Structures are given as C-alpha cells and as structure tokens.
Amino acid sequence: MVLRHRYAAVREHASLQAQGNKDARDLRSRVSAIAHPGKLRQQEPSPLRDTLSRLYGQVSMGAWAEAAETGRNLLAGLETQADCRGDSRPDSRSDLRSQTRCDLRSDPQSNAELEHSLRRLLEDPALARLQRLSALAQDNEVQQYLALWAAHGPRSGSAEAAAQGAGAQQRGAHVEAKVAQALDALAAQLNRDGSQPCIYRVVTAMQVPAVLVDSAERAKTEWDVVVLRHPKTEVSKDTGDAVGTVSPPWDICLLVEVKASPDAATTDYPRLLRGLQLLTKADPHSAYPFRKTQGTVLIRGASLHALPTTDVLATFHEAVLYASDTPADSVPKPLGAASRMQLLSSTTTLDYASRLATSEAVDMHDLEPVWQALLTDPRWLTVLNQYATLRRVRELMVHVADLEALLEK
Structure with missing residues (x-):
C-alpha cells in the first residue's frame, strides 16, 4: 500500500493488473480464432502459417510486445499490393511480407477476413494495456511491489489462487451441508412431535425473487439455510407440501448464514441487515416464489413483512443466526x-x-x-x-x- 501511495508506476501497474487477466483472456480468444494450432494444421506449410503460429505462441506466453510487432508485420504484408518475388522460403522480414502476399492473394476472402481480425487485434486497447503492464514490470519499485505480493500468497488469477479459492468454496459447501443436515434432522424430530402446531422443513440456497431485489444495493439476496414452517394441516409425507396444492405458502421460521469465521460474519453483518430490509418490503397479502436448491417454494408475504430489520428488537436472535465450524476467539479483536x-x-x-x-x-x-x-x-x-x-x-x-x-x- 505504501509503494502504491509513493510511486506512480506502482499505482499504474496495480490498476492495469486488476484487469490484466481479463484482457489476456480476451486477446487469446481472438488470436485462437485465427491462429489456433488445430486451425493451422488444416493449411499447407507456408511462411504465413509459420507467422500465425508464432503469433499464437507469443500471445500464449504473454509476450505482448512481440505479438504486437508480429501482428503489425503481418498486417503490413496483407495491406501491401506489390508483386510477389521469388518462391523460396524467405529469410528477411521484407521477404516474409512478400511471400505472405503470395500466400493470400489466391484467396481474397480469407485475405480480407484475416486483415480485419488483425486490425481489430492491434487496435484493441487491451493489447496496449498489456504491453504497458509488461513494460512497468521492469521498474524497480514495481518489482519490489510484486515481490511483496508473492511473499503474502499466490497472485490473483494464478493457478495457486484458483486452487485456494476452490478449496475454500468446497469447505464452505461442506459446512453449509452440515448445518442443513443438523437443522433438517431437528425439523424431522419436531414433525414427529404430535404436540407441535406446525410442520417444519429446511431449504438451502434460497434466492430472493427479483420483484423484491429490484433496487437492492449491497444487500444479501441469497440465504444459505432457511427453516420454514406451516400450520399443521393435511400435508403430503413425500414432499412436505399441503395435499391438493402444487406448492403451499410457508412462513419463515429461521434464517441461517454460514461463515468461515467470526470475522467474516462481522464484515457480512451490515449486508445481512440490508437483506432483511429487502424481505420486509413484501406485500403482506401476497405469496412469493423463492428459488432454492430443491426447486421453488412459496413464502407468505406476511411472514416476510414481519421479519425484524434492526438488531435492537428482542426477536432478532429468534429470526437470524450465524453458524460456523471454527472455535470462537478467546479474546475478540477490537478491530477486525x-x-x-x-x-x-x-x-x-x-x-x-x-x-x-x-x-x-x-x-x-x-x-x-x-x-x-x-x-x-x-x-x-x-x-x-x-x-x-x-x-x-x-x-x-x-x-x-x-x-x-x-x-x-
């Protein structure tokens, strides 16, 4: 952070790096459309095919300045209308351009399509950004900045970072499943209790309908685990739905958010409050379809409208919980x-x-x-x-x- 603050080159590099992965993916996709090895294998051996193959290799390795030069040379050969000279394999750049013209003049349509693709590639601001990013990487302060990042974990977008992200996602899904299983077993236990006035069920990954989300900003729009209840009427044993209806309206009983740590829950808390405020916008006289892992479920608007929107209410802890599998801090940090x-x-x-x-x-x-x-x-x-x-x-x-x-x- 100090290096970014002190040096313009580091700030510029950090800004370009933030979109560098996307820029590289976009350009590689464009070059693959005209120079993928599978596509080139269908062509006869020629200097043109060799040049396109070199362009593909340069882009694959992230050699953006070299790729830009190769692209410019190839485009210049396509645009020049001079006569072809000689038919032997050229050794110089001028001979390469000449031979390239010979290769393409026999197919004017391919000539035009390739010329258009190369021009779009060379004019793409992403190519200029990636060249600038590569040049800045040679700066001493930028190298120090990159070394500091490397010492604190894998770079964003790298294979190591992707593996870590996938591992964290897998662990999160595992914890969510354990929470859902525990609550589902508890719901089944309550349903077997004849003294209970309600039937309970558990759903996961419940998404708020678009009609309620509309103008949501940084609010929670998907709830990890939700416990629903319905007055004990005639209910299907197989589906938990009232007999004679496709999907009866249910009431919200408990919203549970699963987090990797107490710190993560603290950061999430304002978003959770805004998510509750979204739900309370529901019309009390309507029912809303919520998509979930198990399909779609109807929720009564009155149940949503009655949810607490501020944690000063005594009923707040009865409607919302955070769940985690990490031990609580013995002494919470004053600052997260x-x-x-x-x-x-x-x-x-x-x-x-x-x-x-x-x-x-x-x-x-x-x-x-x-x-x-x-x-x-x-x-x-x-x-x-x-x-x-x-x-x-x-x-x-x-x-x-x-x-x-x-x-x-």
Whole structure:
C-alpha cells in the first residue's frame, strides 16, 4: 500500500493488473480464432502459417510486445499490393511480407477476413494495456511491489489462487451441508412431535425473487439455510407440501448464514441487515416464489413483512443466526480485518507510513485527522461501530457442533 501511495508506476501497474487477466483472456480468444494450432494444421506449410503460429505462441506466453510487432508485420504484408518475388522460403522480414502476399492473394476472402481480425487485434486497447503492464514490470519499485505480493500468497488469477479459492468454496459447501443436515434432522424430530402446531422443513440456497431485489444495493439476496414452517394441516409425507396444492405458502421460521469465521460474519453483518430490509418490503397479502436448491417454494408475504430489520428488537436472535465450524476467539479483536484495512488505507495514514519508510521525522499527532474523521464522517460509521457489531454478531453465532448437540437432548 505504501509503494502504491509513493510511486506512480506502482499505482499504474496495480490498476492495469486488476484487469490484466481479463484482457489476456480476451486477446487469446481472438488470436485462437485465427491462429489456433488445430486451425493451422488444416493449411499447407507456408511462411504465413509459420507467422500465425508464432503469433499464437507469443500471445500464449504473454509476450505482448512481440505479438504486437508480429501482428503489425503481418498486417503490413496483407495491406501491401506489390508483386510477389521469388518462391523460396524467405529469410528477411521484407521477404516474409512478400511471400505472405503470395500466400493470400489466391484467396481474397480469407485475405480480407484475416486483415480485419488483425486490425481489430492491434487496435484493441487491451493489447496496449498489456504491453504497458509488461513494460512497468521492469521498474524497480514495481518489482519490489510484486515481490511483496508473492511473499503474502499466490497472485490473483494464478493457478495457486484458483486452487485456494476452490478449496475454500468446497469447505464452505461442506459446512453449509452440515448445518442443513443438523437443522433438517431437528425439523424431522419436531414433525414427529404430535404436540407441535406446525410442520417444519429446511431449504438451502434460497434466492430472493427479483420483484423484491429490484433496487437492492449491497444487500444479501441469497440465504444459505432457511427453516420454514406451516400450520399443521393435511400435508403430503413425500414432499412436505399441503395435499391438493402444487406448492403451499410457508412462513419463515429461521434464517441461517454460514461463515468461515467470526470475522467474516462481522464484515457480512451490515449486508445481512440490508437483506432483511429487502424481505420486509413484501406485500403482506401476497405469496412469493423463492428459488432454492430443491426447486421453488412459496413464502407468505406476511411472514416476510414481519421479519425484524434492526438488531435492537428482542426477536432478532429468534429470526437470524450465524453458524460456523471454527472455535470462537478467546479474546475478540477490537478491530477486525476490514476495519483495520480501512484505517490503514487512509491517505493520512499512508502519508505517515511513507515518511516512516524513508526515515523521515514523524509525530503521532500527524494521525489525529484520521481519528477526527472517524468520529464525524459518515463513511467511517462502520469502523466506528465495529466493536459493537462484533459483539452483536457473537451473540448470533452458533457452532455446528451445538446444532448437532440439540438432537441428543
């Protein structure tokens, strides 16, 4: 962060790198359309085929400057209308252009299509960005920046990062399944209890209908595990749906969000509150179809409208829970990762850190503007309330083992 703050080259590199993977995928897709090895194998051996093969190899390796030069030379040969000279394999660039013209003049349509594709490739801003990204990578400060990133884990978009992401996703799905299984078993236990006035069921990955999402901004629109209930009427044993209806309306009983850690839940909490506010916009006299892993389920609007939208209500903990399989912190951190990062990202903080990095004299009072902004600027409200939010989230958290233990009581 300090390097980005101090050096324009590092800031530019970081900005270009953010979209570099997408740019590279787009260009490789374009080059594959005209120079994929499978496509070239169908052509007779020629200097043209060799040049296209070289272009494909350069793009595959991320040699963007070399690929641009190869593309320009090839396009120049296509655009020139001079006579062909000689039929032997050329050794110089001018001879290559001449031979390329010979190869394509026999097929004007292919000539035009290839010329159009090359021109689009060379004019694509993505190619210029990737060339600039490669050039900036030679800068000393940029190399230091990249080395720091490498020391803190795999680069975004790399195979290692993808493997880590896939592993985390798999672990998250496993924890969600354990939570759903525990609640499903609890629902079945309640359903066997003749004294219960309701029938219960559990659904997963329940998505909020578009009619309620409409203008949602940074609000939760999918709930991991949801417990539903329905007054105990005549119910099908196979589906849990009322007999004689395709899908009876159900009421929300409990919304459960599964998180990898207490810190993740703390960061998610404002989004969860906004998600509840979305649901309460429902018309109490309507029913809404929610897509879920198991199909579609109708939820009564009155049930949605009655959900709590603020955690000061006494019923809030009865409607929402966080679940995790990680041990609770013995001593919760006063600042979570997100709040800590926001404080460190302040321009004032980075100015202070930059002076430290160059051994300049600093004074702790130089950081006072950050704390003044924290007290008065609405943009800092999440950080200001972070510890209170952390404590509230802890009150809503249950361990997966706790849910499983309910079945033994």
